[in-house]
Amino acid sequence: MTGANIGNVNTPGYTRQRADLVTTGSVNVESGRADFGVRVDSIERLYNRYLETQLVDQAQKLGFDQTRQQIMGRVEGVFNETGGSGLSDSLNQFWSSWETLSSNPSSQVARYAVVSTASNLSSLFRENSNVLIGVQQDIKDSMTSTVSEINNLTAEIAKLNEQILATGAEDGSSNSLLDRRMELLKGLSKDMNISYYENDNGVLSVFLSGGRLLVGGSSSAQLYVNSSDGNVTLGSDATSLNSVITGGRLGAMIAMDGTTVEDYSDRLDRLADGIVTAVNDLHTTAWGAGYKDSVIDPPIPAEGHVNSFDGSVASGGDFRGIENATYAMKITTGGLFGAAKYQISTDGGKTWGVENTTPGSGIISMGDGVDLTFTNSGVTNRLAAGDAYYVNAYPAGYHKDIGPVFFDDTATGARNMRVGDAILADPQNIVPFVSGNDGFIGNPIVPILAEGPLNSYDGTVSSGGTFTGDVNMAYAMRITTIGGAFGAAKYQISTDGGKSWGVESITPSSGVISMGDGVELTFTNSGATNLLTVGNTYYVNAYPPANFSTARLIGAAKDNLFMDGGAATFNDFYASLVGRVGSDVNSIDNSIERNTAATNQLMARRDEASGVSLDEEIINLMKYQFGYNTAGRLAKSANDMFDVLMALGR
């Protein structure tokens, strides 16, 4: 037995054995019976069941963490920015190159620099994305080998169950089988989270979490893994067990593949897509200065009629139209809100829609998201028939197509990020600057009729000139007194869409009226009367040229909150991704440290009970040797005594 113990001092999982000695071969003596003989009754395993259970559990935790650590080691490499050549620096260089181009739009070197930093950035995104994809594929491959290892383990445990049952567990003859099975169980637990149960016959049953039987008696069930979607299944049942396998190496692989790495990959994709979209938006389309300002002018009263509403009136809402529009609302039947009737015009009063009853709320929808809100703060709050309100709405700027896409936009995701073909073919296709009036779309004339008189001019009216203003403007011209032919009729100009009017002047006989900032309204005498009538009103909306430095705006995009629904810049987003990876690795490292310490402690406890101490065995050896020597001495003494007796009898 001591020999077995010494021989197995380095066998993993070997449980120290002790021979149970019992006396035998008693003889009758005068005073009673004396026990002379001894025999080995059984061989006992010095074994602590409680510690072994904990070790099995700990193996599972350690397996889980170690696998996660191995995988994260590769992932962390992708996000290692400390050397200063990672994605973050590449991103900084990319933004800088645009600003440099913005300062030197005609520089060839600056253009090439933009293309080269963009190519570097894209290739880093692709590379990093491919590493993550590779990690995920490798995880799936490892899952296959881990599952086949699990299948071998369960098959072997089942076989051992059979042998243990056949040998019988009591007399110690199956000790080595039990040791072996416990080692296999620890191996299995390292691979995945399991629960198990040993019955009185020494047969071990192993279950998956959730109760599915993995080993029952001498039979075991096979696990399978689908290498494309990474789903683990049991036997012929196609139900995925991925949500059940949450521990051990296999659990770690499932969690890493499906959740952690997937999440990093997804974030990297979102970052790449965000950059591609932001840069392409700026590079393909120049927006007028009116961009994103849905200017809604306060209402103006109709000519020739005093508005009777003595509360306050405001326009609001979010204009969704794509073209300038002048909305009008007129009261057709007077009275309080809820009783008075109204009509809406979407063309500044030229044509009117159906008659409706005003809502009691006082909020009247003009269309395209524009609301006119009447607040009941006056005395009468009455609407009189003929009251009219105008609202000028401007769309989110006019725009102009300026260049090809900078980044290829045919496929999304970090793995597909690349500079567009047109840009790669010729950096001249980069548009660093949209100069001057290129962005100017025109100044459409919107001649509308004032409420009341008909537009009497029967020639043609057009707008023209070069607009020199720098914000969207709505000009208006109205005939105030006399009426009649050009040169006699008087007019006023409004530069705020008709809210306030300038001084009265006599119309020039040329028929060309300057509205201000270079915008002109030209009346061409081609009709029969050519007369102007008091109350005739003409509106001209003008848009400034798109003074648009594409390169500067792209350079500034780094500070825009494009990510996380307007909460983070690209750099912030990436930095927090790196932080997330770092803290994931960190917490795994800490967990490993903790679990390793716990395992070592348990191992020491286990070895305290079951491990072999050579010193102890040597002492045992000496003890048994001494016993043997003494027994030999006894035998020799007995022999000597017999010799004496024999000599006496001779």
Place this chain on the structure above:
Amino acid sequence: MITRIADNTRFDTIAGNISNLQDVMSRASDQLSSLKKINRPSDDPEGATMVLNLRSAGASIEQYKENIIGGETWLKVTGLNLSSINNLLLLAEGVAQNAQGASASGRTTVANSLQDSSNQILSFANAKLSGRYMFSGSKTDTKPFPDSTSAYEGDSQSLLVNIGQDSSTAAYNITGDAVFPASTGGGVTVFEKLDDLIAVLRDPVSTGADVYDAIVEFKAASQDVQTLLQDNITKTTAMVSNLEFTNNHLTYLKDRVEKMLSKSEDADVSKLAMEFQMQALVLNATYTVAGKMNEGSLLKFLS
């Protein structure tokens, strides 16, 4: 308390300790060789995020400073060009004065000299810097004053550079229409008046009064332009000093960012070296213990 020490326990403990120490040593030597506290994101996740943010901020500031230097250069050259135009106009006024009471040939000489001035002023007004017209607003690829009779072809837009986060920008140009007022005829007053004067001087039938009137009109236009030139030269100086102020502020910020960056990522070498030595000592001690492991055996004593 453990009362029975199995041989596996003794060896495993030593092996575990050695591996722990080697890990600590390797991290310390990573830090020593890179001189950085953070060598992978997991060393200090928050610190790593901070370092990246600070590096981005540093790169942005660096770029803003470059932008400012570009803008300053543009403004300084603009100021020089405006001064040159101013001097040329003053000179032209003096030359024009000589035409009064001059002979026919004298008038021609003056006219030729004024033509040269006109061309020179135009060439300054059409000056380019790094391939872009300086005085045509945002239409930097359009010649602002094609000739002395045409209107200003540029626009009134500012050229902008980014000088800070939240899209703060600074303008760095003076547009041609700000210094050369347009005439009612669609051209530029001062060029038209100069052309008129030259035409009068070259016209043999011009009287002394004609010449006088033309000189007076040219001088009036020239003076208007000079006032505007002075205003805009002052404006460029103010813009340059604003940019310089921003630049100084950015220099200060950059310094702060670099200090913070150094604090976040630079390793404390002397402290590290101490730690490294200490760990090396402990490791050596452990090796010694490991080497003597067998000596503590009963077997050794017996043999």
